[in-house]
Amino acid sequence: MRTLIAVLSVLLLLPTAGDVFAQKPEVAEIDAWLVRDPQMSAQFAVADQMGYFKAEGIKVNPRWYVNGPELPSMWGAGNIHVATATATMLVPIAASGQAIYNIAPQSDIAGTQQVVLGKKAQEMVRSPKDFEKLKIGMPKGASITMAIQAMAKDAGIDFSKIQFVNLAPPDAITALAKGDIDAMAAWAPWVFNAVKQAGGKVYFTGNKSHIPGKEGQVDWLLVHAGVVVSGKMLKDNPNTLKAILRALKKATDTINTNRPEAVKIVAREMKMDEALARDIMALNIYSMEMNEKIYRGMDDFVNFLHSLNRIPSKFPPEQVFYTRLLEEVDPKLVKWKARTEVK
Numbered sequence: 001m002r003t004l005i006a007v008l009s010v011l012l013l014l015p016t017a018g019d020v021f022a023q024k025p026e027v028a029e030i031d032a033w034l035v036r037d038p039q040m041s042a043q044f045a046v047a048d049q050m051g052y053f054k055a056e057g058i059k060v061n062p063r064w065y066v067n068g069p070e071l072p073s074m075w076g077a078g079n080i081h082v083a084t085a086t087a088t089m090l091v092p093i094a095a096s097g098q099a100i101y102n103i104a105p106q107s108d109i110a111g112t113q114q115v116v117l118g119k120k121a122q123e124m125v126r127s128p129k130d131f132e133k134l135k136i137g138m139p140k141g142a143s144i145t146m147a148i149q150a151m152a153k154d155a156g157i158d159f160s161k162i163q164f165v166n167l168a169p170p171d172a173i174t175a176l177a178k179g180d181i182d183a184m185a186a187w188a189p190w191v192f193n194a195v196k197q198a199g200g201k202v203y204f205t206g207n208k209s210h211i212p213g214k215e216g217q218v219d220w221l222l223v224h225a226g227v228v229v230s231g232k233m234l235k236d237n238p239n240t241l242k243a244i245l246r247a248l249k250k251a252t253d254t255i256n257t258n259r260p261e262a263v264k265i266v267a268r269e270m271k272m273d274e275a276l277a278r279d280i281m282a283l284n285i286y287s288m289e290m291n292e293k294i295y296r297g298m299d300d301f302v303n304f305l306h307s308l309n310r311i312p313s314k315f316p317p318e319q320v321f322y323t324r325l326l327e328e329v330d331p332k333l334v335k336w337k338a339r340t341e342v343k
Contacts, residue, residue, distance in 0.1 A: 025240040029059040032244075033083040035068040038266045038280050039109040039188075040084045040225045043251040045269035046262050050254060052247035058240060060247075062269075075100065081233035082244070086225050087301035088143055094320045095302075095311035099231030099343045101322040102298075104245055104288050104333075106252070110206025110221045111283035112188035113144045115151075119199045121182040128155035128211055131203075135163045137172035138185035141308050146300060147206045147221035148185060155214070173198055188280045205283070222297025231343045238325060245329045248288065255286045290323050291335040 034041035044062060047053050053060045060082075065074075071089040074080055075098060084106065093100045117125060121134055131152070138144060152159040165172075165181055169190035175181045177198035184194055194200040202210050206221030227248065229241060255262040259281070267277035298317035305311045321338035 023239055023242070025056070025058050025243045026237040027240050028057065029061065030082055030237075030240060030244075031061045031063050031080075033063045033065065033071070033074070033080050035071075035084055036064045036066050036270050037068065038270055038272075038277050039107060039112060039284055040068065040086070041106075041270075042255060042262070042266050042281065042284075042286065043106050043248045044084065046254050046265050047247040047251035049265045049269065050251065052250045053244070056243035056247050058243050058247075060244065064269075072096070075230075081230040082241075083228050084225055085228045086223055087298050088223075088305070090226075090228055090320060091298070091301050091305050092311055095305075095313065095315060100228055100320060101231065101234055101340070101342070102226040102228050102294075102320055103234070103241060103322050104248065104326045105224045105226045105290055105294050106248070106286065106288065107225045108207065108223075108285035108287065109225055109283075110147070110223050111208060111285070112191070112280060113147060113185075113206040113221055113223065114187070114191040115144065115148065115183060115185045115203045115205075116176070116191050116194045116198075116200035117183045117203045118176045118179065118181065120179055122201050124182065125203070128157055128214070131155070131157055132161040134182040135165060136183045136185055137165045137167035137175050137181040139168055140164070140166040141310070142185065142187075143221065143223055143301070143304070144185040144187065144206070146304055147204070150220035151204055151209075151218075154218075154220075155211075176200060188283060189276055192276075192279060207285075219293065222293050222300055224294050224297060226294075234322060234325075234342050242325050242329055245288075245326060249330060249333075252286050252288050255281070288326070288330075289333050289335060290321075290326055290337075295321065295336055295338075 032044060034044050048062060068089050071085055072092040075093050090100055124130060149159055169186040172184040173194050176184050176194055204210055209215055209218050263274055263278045267274040302314050302317055306314050318338050319340055322340050323334050323338045327334040
């Protein structure tokens with residue numbers, strides 16, 4: 001009798017034929033448009049090279065491209081259904097009325113967004129209040145602006161007193177080395193070069209303060225890379241997307257538990273030096289946990305891009321999140337749930 005009960009218990013736990021069929025990917029092959037950047041697409045590279053997609057019964061074809069901000073114009077053609085993106089790329093697409101959904105985060109990349117003090121400023125800035133006196137070189141409208149605004153608010157600094165010079169990162173490095181600007185604001189790898197080539201010193205990043213007396217973790221910039229999909233993909237191929245998410249979850253675990261191997265893969269796929277890939281990846285927090293910070297970060301970007309007239313009107317940030325698939329893959333990863341219905 002005990003043997004019979006044990007056998008029946010095992011049978012009850014086994015998936016039925018219907019369950020197996022319900023979870024089978026609707027398509028066996030899919031293209032994924034990926035930015036060739038360890039901040040944006042590291043998990044896809046690792047999942048592809050480690051065979052995690054294959055183990056889930058799907059073939060993901062990486063369609064690598066270099067410049068992330070090109071995604072909104074590319075998306076409009078209607079040929080992209082799976083991609084990696086940050087809010088800077090996603091918000092303009094959603095604001096134009098196109099259906100796009102973030103189905104899972106991949107990484108917190110705020111640590112690579114940095115403000116670097118030049119040699120003169122390192123002597124000049126004795127307290128955060130002295131930051132008001134600086135001339136900062138940075139691309140106009142860059143997301144690091146939000147980190148500077150948040151730091152200024154926390155430190156009681158008058159943001160309007162700070163002088164900004166519109167400079168691309170390579171030009172800002174040159175200007176910093178010559179002393180034409182006091183500081184620069186940019187992202188990796190340019191900020192690494194500012195430290196090495198111009199004698200700069202990191203003052204703060206989007207998520208960490210190096211300000212003397214105020215060192216520690218901060219939330220001055222909530223910027224994450226995530227997996228985004230079209231409404232059509234979400235409606236027609238939910239099982240395929242869940243298979244992709246399961247593979248990416250394995251890749252995330254590999255990045256966090258076997259960093260040396262992951263760095264080799266990422267460097268090779270991103271066509272960059274291993275040391276550079278290691279340094280950039282060290283600043284990123286690789287996690288697929290969907291939480292309230294990611295939602296707040298999207299809201300920040302909606303407001304920021306609207307203030308710059310880059311989107312015609314604001315929209316509720318929740319509309320670009322769909323968390324149900326991630327919850328079905330691993331409920332523990334979903335700390336914040338979206339109530340979005342797919343268009």
